[in-house]
Amino acid sequence: MCTTSASGRDLSLALEKVVRLVREVSTAGDVSPTAATVLAGLARTGPQRVTDLAKVAGVSQPAMTQLVNRLTQQGMLARVADDADRRAVLVEVTDTGREVLETRRGQRAGVLDAALARVSVEDRAAIAAALPALDRLVDAVLDS
Numbered sequence: 603m604c605t606t607s608a609s610g611r612d613l614s615l616a617l618e619k620v621v622r623l624v625r626e627v628s629t630a631g632d633v634s635p636t637a638a639t640v641l642a643g644l645a646r647t648g649p650q651r652v653t654d655l656a657k658v659a660g661v662s663q664p665a666m667t668q669l670v671n672r673l674t675q676q677g678m679l680a681r682v683a684d685d686a687d688r689r690a691v692l693v694e695v696t697d698t699g700r701e702v703l704e705t706r707r708g709q710r711a712g713v714l715d716a717a718l719a720r721v722s723v724e725d726r727a728a729i730a731a732a733l734p735a736l737d738r739l740v741d742a743v744l745d746s
Contacts, residue, residue: 627713628706633678636661637669638706641678641699649682649692678702 625635633641636659643658644650656666670693673679678699684690695703718726 623713624710627710633673633702633706634669637673637678638703640666640669640673641695641703644679644693644695645700645703649684649694651684651690651692655693673699 628635628638640655640659643655652666652670653663655670656663659666661669670679670681674681674693676698678696679693680696681691682694684692718729721729
């Protein structure tokens with residue numbers, strides 16, 4: 603039966619596969635998925651407090667502090683003063699962290715380009731057509 607109506611369950615199952623694929627092909631910089639999420643978030647939003655990073659990542663503040671310490675030692679993050687509150691310290695992504703993100707994205711793109719080359723023209727067109735709607739859906743969920 604062919605239907606144009608997607609359910610949340612169908613989308614959830616498909617996205618689980620996509621997330622698993624992304625994790626399997628993202629090996630640059632030898633960073634964990636949580637570390638990669640933190641790097642990407644900081645690259646997108648700018649400097650943040652460790653407490654805010656922990657909330658977004660869904661981990662404890664001590665766990666995030668350990669992660670930030672490790673990524674700082676590896677040169678991917680840097681601590682900077684908070685101009686709005688001199689007592690606070692912010693964490694920002696460094697050029698090294700950005701390079702790791704770009705390498706990871708390049709790896710994923712290469713794997714996905716190879717996979718797309720193996721599917722039909724119709725499937726590639728359907729995937730391309732779905733991307734803007736999927737992007738809007740993600741934005742709507744994240745903004746709510």
